[in-house]
Amino acid sequence: xxxxxxxxxxxxxxxxxxxxxxxxxxxxxxxxxxxxxxxxxxxxxxxxxxxxxxxxxxxxxxxxxxxxxxxxxxxxxxxxxxxxxxxxxxxxxxxxxxxxxxxxxxxxxxxxxxxxxxxxxxxxxxxxxxxxxxxxxxxxxxxxxxxxxxxxxxxxxxxxxxxxxxxxxxxxxxxxxxxxxxxxxxxxxxxxxxxxxxxxxxxxxxxxxxxxxxxxxxxxxxxxxxxxxxxxxxxxxxxxxxxxxxxxxxxxxxxxxxxxxxxxxxxxxxxxxxxxxxxxxxxxxxxxxxxxxxxxxxxxxxxxxxxxxxxxxxxxxxxxxxxxxxxxxxxxxxxxxxxxxxxxxxxxxxxxxxxxxxxxxxxxxxxxxxxxxxxxxxxxxxxxxxxxxxxxxxxxxxxxxxxxxxxxxxxxxxxxxxxxxx
Ligand code: AMP
Ligand code: MG
Numbered sequence: 001x002x003x004x005x006x007x008x009x010x011x012x013x014x015x016x017x018x019x020x021x022x023x024x025x026x027x028x029x030x031x032x033x034x035x036x037x038x039x040x041x042x043x044x045x046x047x048x049x050x051x052x053x054x055x056x057x058x059x060x061x062x063x064x065x066x067x068x069x070x071x072x073x074x075x076x077x078x079x080x081x082x083x084x085x086x087x088x089x090x091x092x093x094x095x096x097x098x099x100x101x102x103x104x105x106x107x108x109x110x111x112x113x114x115x116x117x118x119x120x121x122x123x124x125x126x127x128x129x130x131x132x133x134x135x136x137x138x139x140x141x142x143x144x145x146x147x148x149x150x151x152x153x154x155x156x157x158x159x160x161x162x163x164x165x166x167x168x169x170x171x172x173x174x175x176x177x178x179x180x181x182x183x184x185x186x187x188x189x190x191x192x193x194x195x196x197x198x199x200x201x202x203x204x205x206x207x208x209x210x211x212x213x214x215x216x217x218x219x220x221x222x223x224x225x226x227x228x229x230x231x232x233x234x235x236x237x238x239x240x241x242x243x244x245x246x247x248x249x250x251x252x253x254x255x256x257x258x259x260x261x262x263x264x265x266x267x268x269x270x271x272x273x274x275x276x277x278x279x280x281x282x283x284x285x286x287x288x289x290x291x292x293x294x295x296x297x298x299x300x301x302x303x304x305x306x307x308x309x310x311x312x313x314x315x316x317x318x319x320x321x322x323x324x325x326x327x328x329x330x331x332x333x334x335x336x337x338x339x340x341x342x343x344x345x346x347x348x349x350x351x352x353x354x355x356x357x358x359x360x361x362x363x364x365x366x367x368x369x370x371x372x373x374x375x376x377x378x379x380x381x382x383x384x385x386x387x388x389x390x391x392x393x394x395x396x397x398x399x400x401x402x403x404x405x406x407x408x409x410x411x412x413x414x415x416x417x418x419x420x421x422x
Contacts, residue, residue, distance in 0.1 A: 007284045009400070010324055010359055016281070017295050020307050021329045024254065027186040031174045034166050036227045036420075037184035038335035043160040048150035049176050053108040054086075057145045060099040060121060060134055061090075061112035064142040075122065075135035084109060099134055108146055115145035153177070165336065165420075185335035190223045190326075191253035192216050193233040193246055195261040195270065196313060201235060214386065215259040215318050219311070222322050223257075226420065228330045244273045247308075251300040255329060257322070260313025262292040270294065270310060278308070286400050288358040289314060289383035290321035314383035320361050320395065323414070331420065342418040344394075346373035348409050352398055359400045363392035366413055375413050393417045 008016075026040040055061065062078060070076040078099040084090040086105030094100050094111035102108070102115060118124060120138040153159055159177065160170055166184065174182055199213040200206060213235055220230035231253055236246035238261065250256050261270040274280040280296030294310025309326055311318040328339035346366055354360050364375040378391040394413040398405055405411055 007286060010285060010287050013283055013285045013293060013295070014325060014328055017307070017309065017325055017329055018332055020295075020297055021255075021332045023335045024186050024188060024333045026183050028181050029184050029186075031166075031171050031180060031182055034182055034184045035168070035171060036334075037166055037187065039160055039162050039164050039166055039170075039182065040185050040335075041183040042158055042162050043174065043177065043179070043182075045153045045155050045157045045159050045177060047177075048155045049153040050147055050149055050151070053149050054147050055102045055104055055106050055108060055115045055145060056147050057115055057117040058103050059101075059115045059117040059145065060123075060136070061094055061102045061109050062099045062114055062116050062136065062140065063094060063096065063112060064114040064140055064144070066096065066099075067114070067116060067136045067139045070136045070139050072137050075137055077133050077135050080131050080134050099136075101131065101134075113142050113146075114140040116140045117145060163335070163337075185333075188228045188254035188330055188333040189231055189252075190228045190330065191231050191233050191250035191256040192219050192223070193236055193250055193256065193258045195236045195238065195243060195258055197238045199235045214315055215311075215313065218315065218319050218386070219257060219259065219322055219326070222319065222326065223330065226327050226330045227334050238269055240269055240273055243269060244277070247273060247277060247298065251298060251304070251306050253306060254333060255326075256298065256306055256308045257311060257326060258294075258308070259311045259318045262294045262310045262312055264292075274298070274308065274310070278305075280308075285321075286358045287321075287324070288354075288356070288360050289317040290324070290361070291317075291358065293321060293325065295325075312383075315386040316363070316383045316389050319386075319389055323395070323416070324361075336420065338421045340421075341414040342421065343397075344373050344413050344415060345410050346375040346394075346396070346413045348396065348405055348407055348411050349374055349376040351404060351406050352377070352396065353404050354398045354400075354402055357400050360396075360398035361414070362396040362398065363388045364394045364396045364413060365391060366394040366415065373413070375411065 081092045081098045083101035084106040085103045090109035094109050100109045116136050122135040194213045194216045200210045223230040233250040236243040274296050278298035283293050285293050290312050292312050296308045298306045298308050300306045311321045331339040352362050363378040366375050375396050378388045394415050397412045
């Protein structure tokens with residue numbers, strides 16, 4: 001990697017970063033922990049779901065032909081031979097002139113070919129007397145209200161193929177097949193190291209001139225949100241030796257993220273440490289906020305190589321740069337195929353200036369009215385104003401070659417609160 005300060009586009013930076021990122025190995029995970037992970041095995045059904053024909057309603061299992069001509073004025077009275085609840089097998093067989101009381105989910109007794117729901121019988125008008133007979137008040141068709149064995153999943157069927165992302169419904173399917181564990185691509189562990197002499201940890205007293213370390217927490221939350229496991233590594237002082245020691249501590253991870261120390265002021269310290277420990281590139285990315293960015297590969301133990309993403313220090317810049325660079329790296333490690341941020345087209349409700357030829361990511365509130373998206377800014381856009389990020393549900397993207405967008409213009413908006421696509 002060349003040690004140069006190139007001015008590059010967001011896409012170039014993304015491509016370079018992703019070229020150093022690989023899909024991680026697989027692991028066995030408890031199904032609930034696998035939410036959002038990529039399936040690493042094919043799941044075939046060891047049995048059918050449902051396993052037996054069963055009732056879709058509370059009612060009476062009957063022979064459909066016994067209900068022919070049934071109506072309010074012409075009830076068909078059948079002898080009740082027993083009842084069956086969900087979880088039990090029916091004892092007895094339904095034949096001509098008989099019926100079995102049945103609950104939703106209970107297996108259909110042999111002989112029966114339909115279920116007459118309670119509301120089509122005189123069940124509700126009855127006294128709580130032993131039920132010897134039931135009047136059917138409406139015809140039922142053959143097969144009515146019966147869920148067929150295997151109608152959801154047939155034995156031997158490929159139910160979930162490797163490569164899909166596990167959402168709640170897929171986790172439910174795994175459980176319905178009796179699987180408590182599943183093989184998935186493991187989650188990346190992301191080390192998060194804040195840098196700066198002005199920072200203090202939560203719980204410490206805030207001396208004059210100091211600020212709390214908020215970046216580590218917003219970044220860790222972003223890591224977790226996109227499926228990674230954050231590991232907080234604390235704060236490194238703006239000195240060579242301390243930064244070096246903290247980075248060494250943090251090399252047992254799949255990727256290291258640092259915040260701050262990459263802008264012109266203190267950039268040299270970080271650069272020297274990183275250059276000594278691995279390969280490093282410093283870039284100026286044509287974006288706003290989040291211009292300074294460092295990316296490199298650190299030498300861990302043995303021949304271990306740890307990608308390192310050095311984000312800017314301003315709280316909004318670090319979050320937006322994470323969205324553009326950290327998020328795709330995590331999704332790639334997780335085995336996702338698509339790491340494009342979900343995007344909509346919206347009508348802008350106020351102008352945005354773009355004076356210095358960078359791609360602007362403006363914090364915006366996106367609303368939908370009459371089927372159309374509209375976007376307005378969250379107020380002052382300073383890169384230290386974290387509340388402007390907190391109000392936003394989207395980032396309006398103004399291209400680098402567009403000096404101004406006007407109210408009424410159509411713009412692309414990256415949605416911050418939409419789920420990931422696999
Ligand atoms: P720097 O990149 O070191 O020049 O920092 C840019 C700005 O971000 C400064 O105002 C820092 O105080 C602020 N900053 C840096 N790190 C953090 C952090 N972990 N939490 C909150 N603010 C930070
Ligand atoms: Mg600093």
